[in-house]
Amino acid sequence: MNREEIIVSVRMLLQNPDPDAFRRLVRECPPADIAEVLRDAAPQQVSALLLTLPSREQARLFVELLDAEQDAVLAATPSGPAATLIGDLPPDERADLYNRLSSDGRERLIPLLAQAEREDVLRLAAYPEGTAGSVTTSAYATVSAGMTVGDSLQELRTSAPDKETINVVYVIDGDGRLRGTIPLRELVLNRADTKVEELMQTDPVLVRSNDPDDKATEYIRRYNMLAVPVVDGDERMIGIVTVDDAMDIDREQDATQLARYGGTSAVGGPDLDLKDSSFLRIYGTRVFWLGLLTVFGLITSNFVAAQEDILAEVIILAAFLAPIIDMGGNTGSQSATLVLRSMALGQMQLRWRDIGFVIRRELGVALALGASIAVLEVVLTYFTKGDIGGEVLAIVGLSMLTCTVVGGVLGSLLPFLARKIGTDPATLSAPLITSIMDLVGVFIYFGFAYWFLADLIA
Amino acid sequence: MNREEIIVSVRMLLQNPDPDAFRRLVRECPPADIAEVLRDAAPQQVSALLLTLPSREQARLFVELLDAEQDAVLAATPSGPAATLIGDLPPDERADLYNRLSSDGRERLIPLLAQAEREDVLRLAAYPEGTAGSVTTSAYATVSAGMTVGDSLQELRTSAPDKETINVVYVIDGDGRLRGTIPLRELVLNRADTKVEELMQTDPVLVRSNDPDDKATEYIRRYNMLAVPVVDGDERMIGIVTVDDAMDIDREQDATQLARYGGTSAVGGPDLDLKDSSFLRIYGTRVFWLGLLTVFGLITSNFVAAQEDILAEVIILAAFLAPIIDMGGNTGSQSATLVLRSMALGQMQLRWRDIGFVIRRELGVALALGASIAVLEVVLTYFTKGDIGGEVLAIVGLSMLTCTVVGGVLGSLLPFLARKIGTDPATLSAPLITSIMDLVGVFIYFGFAYWFLADLIA
Numbered sequence: 001m002n003r004e005e006i007i008v009s010v011r012m013l014l015q016n017p018d019p020d021a022f023r024r025l026v027r028e029c030p031p032a033d034i035a036e037v038l039r040d041a042a043p044q045q046v047s048a049l050l051l052t053l054p055s056r057e058q059a060r061l062f063v064e065l066l067d068a069e070q071d072a073v074l075a076a077t078p079s080g081p082a083a084t085l086i087g088d089l090p091p092d093e094r095a096d097l098y099n100r101l102s103s104d105g106r107e108r109l110i111p112l113l114a115q116a117e118r119e120d121v122l123r124l125a126a127y128p129e130g131t132a133g134s135v136t137t138s139a140y141a142t143v144s145a146g147m148t149v150g151d152s153l154q155e156l157r158t159s160a161p162d163k164e165t166i167n168v169v170y171v172i173d174g175d176g177r178l179r180g181t182i183p184l185r186e187l188v189l190n191r192a193d194t195k196v197e198e199l200m201q202t203d204p205v206l207v208r209s210n211d212p213d214d215k216a217t218e219y220i221r222r223y224n225m226l227a228v229p230v231v232d233g234d235e236r237m238i239g240i241v242t243v244d245d246a247m248d249i250d251r252e253q254d255a256t257q258l259a260r261y262g263g264t265s266a267v268g269g270p271d272l273d274l275k276d277s278s279f280l281r282i283y284g285t286r287v288f289w290l291g292l293l294t295v296f297g298l299i300t301s302n303f304v305a306a307q308e309d310i311l312a313e314v315i316i317l318a319a320f321l322a323p324i325i326d327m328g329g330n331t332g333s334q335s336a337t338l339v340l341r342s343m344a345l346g347q348m349q350l351r352w353r354d355i356g357f358v359i360r361r362e363l364g365v366a367l368a369l370g371a372s373i374a375v376l377e378v379v380l381t382y383f384t385k386g387d388i389g390g391e392v393l394a395i396v397g398l399s400m401l402t403c404t405v406v407g408g409v410l411g412s413l414l415p416f417l418a419r420k421i422g423t424d425p426a427t428l429s430a431p432l433i434t435s436i437m438d439l440v441g442v443f444i445y446f447g448f449a450y451w452f453l454a455d456l457i458a
Numbered sequence: 459m460n461r462e463e464i465i466v467s468v469r470m471l472l473q474n475p476d477p478d479a480f481r482r483l484v485r486e487c488p489p490a491d492i493a494e495v496l497r498d499a500a501p502q503q504v505s506a507l508l509l510t511l512p513s514r515e516q517a518r519l520f521v522e523l524l525d526a527e528q529d530a531v532l533a534a535t536p537s538g539p540a541a542t543l544i545g546d547l548p549p550d551e552r553a554d555l556y557n558r559l560s561s562d563g564r565e566r567l568i569p570l571l572a573q574a575e576r577e578d579v580l581r582l583a584a585y586p587e588g589t590a591g592s593v594t595t596s597a598y599a600t601v602s603a604g605m606t607v608g609d610s611l612q613e614l615r616t617s618a619p620d621k622e623t624i625n626v627v628y629v630i631d632g633d634g635r636l637r638g639t640i641p642l643r644e645l646v647l648n649r650a651d652t653k654v655e656e657l658m659q660t661d662p663v664l665v666r667s668n669d670p671d672d673k674a675t676e677y678i679r680r681y682n683m684l685a686v687p688v689v690d691g692d693e694r695m696i697g698i699v700t701v702d703d704a705m706d707i708d709r710e711q712d713a714t715q716l717a718r719y720g721g722t723s724a725v726g727g728p729d730l731d732l733k734d735s736s737f738l739r740i741y742g743t744r745v746f747w748l749g750l751l752t753v754f755g756l757i758t759s760n761f762v763a764a765q766e767d768i769l770a771e772v773i774i775l776a777a778f779l780a781p782i783i784d785m786g787g788n789t790g791s792q793s794a795t796l797v798l799r800s801m802a803l804g805q806m807q808l809r810w811r812d813i814g815f816v817i818r819r820e821l822g823v824a825l826a827l828g829a830s831i832a833v834l835e836v837v838l839t840y841f842t843k844g845d846i847g848g849e850v851l852a853i854v855g856l857s858m859l860t861c862t863v864v865g866g867v868l869g870s871l872l873p874f875l876a877r878k879i880g881t882d883p884a885t886l887s888a889p890l891i892t893s894i895m896d897l898v899g900v901f902i903y904f905g906f907a908y909w910f911l912a913d914l915i916a
Contacts, residue, residue, distance in 0.1 A: 001661065030663065032680050157647055166643055167625050167684075184642055185624055189615055203459065205488065221709075222490050224702040226625070226684070243701050244682040247708065251679075254712035255799045261719065262795025262888065274800045274819065282819075283826050286792050290831050290862075293788050297781035298838050305777035311769075318776035319763035322783060322896055323755035330751050330889040334744050337720025341713045342732045347524075361732065361740075368741050373748050380756050404748075430720065430888030431788040438780055 003033055010037040014045050019052035026057050035064030043072035051081055059088040068276075071100055083112035090164055092137035092245065095124035124239070132216045133209035135249065136230045136239035139164040142172045143196055145179050150192030152182075165242060167226050171200050176236040178229055180204060206231055209238055216241040217249045257344070261337075261430055293435050300439045307446050310453060316388065317449055320381075320396050325441030327373060328403035329434030332411025335362050336433055339415045340425055350419040358412050366408030374400035391452040399445045406444065407437045459487055461494075468495040472503050477510035484515050493522030501530035509539055517546040526734070529558055541570035548622055550595035550703065553582035582697070590674045591667035593707065594688045594697035597622040600630045601654055603637050608650030610640075623700060625684050629658050634694040636687055638662060664689055667696055674699040675707045715802070718882055719795075720889075751893050758897045765904050768911060774846065775907055778839075778854050783899030785831060786861035787892030790869025793820050794891055797873045798883055808877040816870050824866030832858035849910040857903045864902065865895045 001009070006029050013022050026034065038046045038061075046065075050058045050073065062070060062085060074082055074097070086094055086109065098106060098121050110118055120138055127133025141163045143152040152169065160166050169187065171180040180200030190199060206229045207216045219228050220243050227240040259272060272282055304311075304321070311317055339358060342348040348358070374397040381388060381396060411433055415425035459467070464487050471480050484492065496504050496519075504523075508516045508531070520528060520543060532540055532555070544552055544567065556564060556579050568576055578596055585591025599621045601610040610627065618624050627645065629638040638658030648657060664687045665674045677686050678701050685698040717730060730740055762769075762779070769775055797816060800806040806816070832855040839846060839854060869891055873883035 028661070030681050032682075153646060160643065160647055166646075184646065185618065188611060188624075188642065188646060189618055203486070221702070221705050223488050224490075226701075243684075243705075244679070247679050247701075247705060250705065250708060251803065254715075255802050257712075258716065258719065258802065259795055259799050261716065262791050262798070272796060274796050274806070274816065279819075279822065282796075283823050286789075286823065287827055287830050289792070290785065290788055290827055291834055294781065294785065294831055294834055295838065297784055298835070298842065301777045301781045301839075302842055304780065305774055308773050311773050311776050315766045315769050316763055318769055318779065319759045321776065321779060322762065322900070323752065323759045325780060326755055326889075326892065326896065327748065327752065329892070330748055331744075333720050333889050334747070337717055338730060338732050338740075340720070341717050344713050344716065345709065348732070358732065361737075364737065365741050365744065369745050369748055372745050373752055376749055376752055377756070380753070381759075384756065384760055430892075431784075431791050434784065434787070434888075434892060438784065442780070 001029055003036075006033045007037050010034055014038075014041050014049065017049060017052065022049060022052055023057070026053060026061065031061045031064045035061055038065065039069065043069070043076040046073045047076040050085070051077070055084050055088045058085050059090070063090060063093045067096070067100060070097060079108065079112060083109065087113055087117045090137055091120055091124055091139050091239070092135060094121050095127075095134075098125045099129075127209055130213055131209060132207045132211045132213050132230050132241060133232075133238070135213050135216065135241050135245050136209065137164050137242065137245075138239040140227070140229075140237075140240045141166040141169045142237075143169055143182075145171050145173055145197055147196045148192060149187050149190050149194045149196065149199070152187055152196055153192075156184075156187075164240075165227060168240075170229060170237060170240075171196055172237060178204065178206065178231060178235075178237045181229070204229060207241070208232070213241070213249050214253055217246040217253070220246040221250075257340075257424070260424055261340070289431070293431055296435045297438065300435075300442055303439075303442055304446075307449075310446070310449055314392065314449070314453060316392055317395070317445075320392075320399075321442070321445065323377065324396065324399045324403055324445055325438045326434075327400055328407030328437035328441040328444075330407070331366060331369060331404045332407040332414075332433045332437050333430050335366070335408045335412035336414050336430075339412050343415060343419075343425060350416055355413070355416055358416075359409060362408050362412040363405070366405040369408065370401040370404030373404055374398070395445070395448045395452050399441075399448050402444045402448075403437070403441045406440055410436070410440070461491055464491045465495050468492055472496075472499050472507065475507060475510070480507060480510055481515070484511060484519065489519045489522045493519055496523065497527065501527070501534040504531045505534040508543075509535070513542050513546045516543050517548070521548060521551045525554070525558060528555060537566065537570060541567065545571055545575045548595055549578050549582055549597050549697070550593060552579050553585075553592075556583045557587075585667055588671055589667060590665045590669045590671050590688050590699060591690075591696070593671050593674065593699050593703050594667065595622050595700065595703075596697040598685070598687075598695075598698045599624040599627045600695075601627055601640075603629050603631055603655055603658075605654045606650060607645050607648050607652045607654065607657070610645055610654055611650075614642075614645075622698075623685060626698075628687060628695060628698075629654055630695060636662065636664065636689060636693075636695045639687070662687060665699070666690070671699070671707050672711055675704040675711070678704040679708075715798075715882070719798070747889070751889055754893045755896065758893075758900055761897075761900055762904075765907075768904070768907055772850065772907070772911060774850055775853070775903075778850075778857075779900070779903065781835065782854065782857045782861055782903055783896045784892075785858055786865030786895030786899040786902075788865075789824060789827060789862045790865040790872075790891045790895050791888050793824070793866045793870035794872050794888075797870050801873060801877075801883055808874055813871070813874050816874075817867060820866050820870040821863070824863040827866065828859040828862030831862055832856070853903070853906045853910050857899075857906050860902045860906075861895070861899045864898055868894070868898070 009025055050061060065073065086097065089097065101109065113121065124136060124138060139162060141156055141159065143155050147155070156166050167184045169182045169184060170178060171182065173179050180202045181204045182196060182200045186199050205219050205223055205225065207219060209230055209232050216228050219225065225243065227242045229237055230239050230241060232238050272285055339348065348354045377400050378393050378397040382393065414433060418425040467483055508519060523531065544555065547555065559567065571579065582594060582596060597620060599614055599617065601613050614624050625642045627640045627642060628636060629640065631637050638660045639662045640654060640658045644657050663677050663681055663683065665677060667688055667690050674686050677683065683701065685700045687695055688697050688699060690696050730743055797806065806812045835858050836851050836855045840851065872891060876883040
């Protein structure tokens with residue numbers, strides 16, 4: 001069934017519920033596709049449809065809904081079935097959902113859960129957002145160090161249905177500490193009497209529960225892992241972060257970087273989200289940055305205002321103010337982005353060798369760019385506004401050239417500066433680069449203006 | 459061994475080669491960590507060190523080097539061992555390496571490969587960059603539809619060492635067509651006499667070899683897959699794209715988006731890369747965008763130049779030009795980024811419902827922002843530059859307010875416009891938004907100026 005057919009089928013089933021037909025659909029089609037169609041349905045309808053499924057199937061479908069949808073569907077579900085569904089959720093999803101409930105909601109839920117699930121959700125939900133612990137699932141496969149391959153496969157057959165993944169098996173000692181890891185592959189390919197200790201990878205890569213979640217992602221990407229084990233402060237294993245969650249963390253990470261670069265970096269707290277953040281939060285974060293840029297811009301405008309004398313003589317200078325200082329910002333934006341990109345791909349770090357490389361490259365390119373743009377600007381100006389004095393053209397051309405070069409080099413150094421002061425380089429946002437170049441640009445511009453036209457003021 | 463210890467050990471081994479010690483190190487430590495230290499060594503040293511390892515281990519370490527390093531090390535290796543190494547590479551890495559060789563290099567290599575490897579590399583290397591085929595590996599595990607679980611496990615034991623992953627097993631019919639998929643987990647958990655046909659997932663999610671590579675990534679993320687099968691034009695399976703490669707594609711994708719947003723979108727061809735792209739390519743791409751922005755800016759400056767009369771009367775107006783038109787660009791940058799972020803996270807699409815939502819939200823926030831910033835600017839101006847006329851303050855305040863609102867709303871609509879005309883929304887870059895707002899801003903500014911000061915010119 002392709003996605004169009006799934007969409008049609010699910011819509012029909014929402015209108016005319018048919019439990020058998022729905023169960024068949026769920027068995028054959030990917031849950032993500034079915035969940036997408038349910039997105040547009042009323043929570044009550046979705047809840048009713050879900051409850052026609054066996055509990056395990058409910059959970060598989062439920063986790064594909066967006067957070068807000070999960071909450072709405074749950075609110076439309078009676079307590080008993082809701083608690084059963086929650087009990088069957090993967091531990092990491094369950095902990096996230098728990099954290100989204102109001103304290104009333106949590107108080108009502110906890111008594112309805114089985115003891116094991118209650119302890120599990122309370123433990124996982126306690127990890128702060130942004131830590132590895134907060135994206136950990138406790139549904140992982142374990143064997144003891146003394147087992148053989150045969151024992152292990154037997155153990156897996158018993159416990160596997162509850163495990164998110166058994167592709168990596170974790171070897172635990174009596175104290176719950178991680179001794180090593182074995183890929184399922186190795187258990188399959190070796191003789192039943194082989195000891196697990198001989199096959200396992202000792203000293204495995206792991207993260208601690210209070211490490212940032214992007215450390216887990218970094219390790220998964222760097223070492224091509226399917227999952228990375230997470231240990232607590234006592235070195236006891238509490239769960240794993242799986243590669244699919246790592247991909248989701250990555251995606252949010254990049255969305256954050258984009259937000260920062262565009263000047264909407266939320267100071268403390270999660271990113272601004274168009275749908276989820278309150279008016280006050282969006283306003284507050286944005287007015288902070290715009291206010292900062294305004295104050296910065298005041299320096300620029302006061303400086304320009306102080307040049308009244310020369311402006312009075314050569315009004316036309318005012319016309320070129322914007323394009324020239326803009327060019328510094330545009331070039332700086334380009335070079336900063338190139339450096340940011342290199343850093344994001346791991347090609348560049350905060351070391352003199354890389355900084356030197358960047359400056360050398362940028363100087364050459366910016367000179368060529370500045371010369372080209374300066375010529376373009378002067379030529380276009382001459383032909384569209386004929387009565388322009390030679391000195392003004394010279395001022396415009398030289399300012400363009402200098403602004404481009406200075407802008408380009410400064411822009412390429414800003415990400416390194418950000419790293420040096422310990423901030424995310426993307427926070428040196430496009431608007432900030434532009435504002436800095438504005439100020440630098442007016443100094444350059446009026447510098448040339450006075451040089452060429454000093455006699456006019458004297 | 460932690461990373462510092464690995465660094466020290468490898469450095470010592472580079473100075474004083476000790477094949478046994480190196481082999482022990484390679485067995486115990488993640489290849490990615492060892493490769494990182496080799497990064498700073500001369501290609502000849504790395505080559506010599508690699509050749510002390512068994513061929514399979516060489517390949518595992520070799521693939522962790524960056525592309526440029528791989529090429530350098532290969533060039534420093536004699537043909538025989540080089541060909542053996544290449545023969546042992548994972549098929550997707552081998553195809554990439556082949557595509558990086560000069561035509562001379564390829565001619566020298568091909569005769570040295572075994573036939574199976576020769577055919578494989580020629581087939582995979584033929585897929586254009588950016589397609590699913592170009593990131594496909596042909597080392598996947600297959601079984602026939604008629605097999606039992608027991609047969610399958612036997613088959614895997616024989617062929618597994620050459621397979622990149624056996625966590626998903628592909629069920630192929632006599633014509634090489636994909637009939638279904640089975641997770642290794644299912645083979646382990648079921649009885650040996652169960653037929654594979656009963657367990658397999660039919661109608662599996664797959665991509666075609668000429669689909670874009672990010673489609674493979676999208677499916678892997680959406681359906682939480684470990685690998686997605688790739689078929690050719692005849693529906694025959696040619697290989698798989700694995701989740702670790704999907705993470706790398708994602709990472710490059712986001713770097714591309716950042717590059718576009720910063721105004722360095724490469725028109726056709728791969729992204730600009732600070733290290734790899736030639737001077738001419740970097741210059742050419744950047745001068746195209748800067749030139750475009752210059753021409754656009756010319757419209758703005760010509761308009762301002764035409765306002766000579768009013769500027770002559772009220773020089774001070776020139777001082778505020780920059781901060782006011784900047785504010786439109788800054789606000790637009792913010793709102794565009796928020797929309798871009800939502801689109802990237804799949805929360806928003808090109809439909810009236812989402813556009814309406816965005817406009818309603820942005821109008822409110824931008825009004826609040828505009829009012830706040832306008833008050834801030836007027837107050838700061840009054841207190842830092844005392845002798846300002848009331849009309850000028852009114853012009854500045856109202857322009858600030860209007861520019862912010864217009865900028866914010868326009869900025870939030872631009873990503874939708876980009877989607878509508880079929881271009882990547884991030885290409886509506888920060889510099890472009892700024893330039894558009896410059897022009898809009900000067901119209902607004904001088905509009906208010908004439909309104910308040912018309913009598914001065916009359």
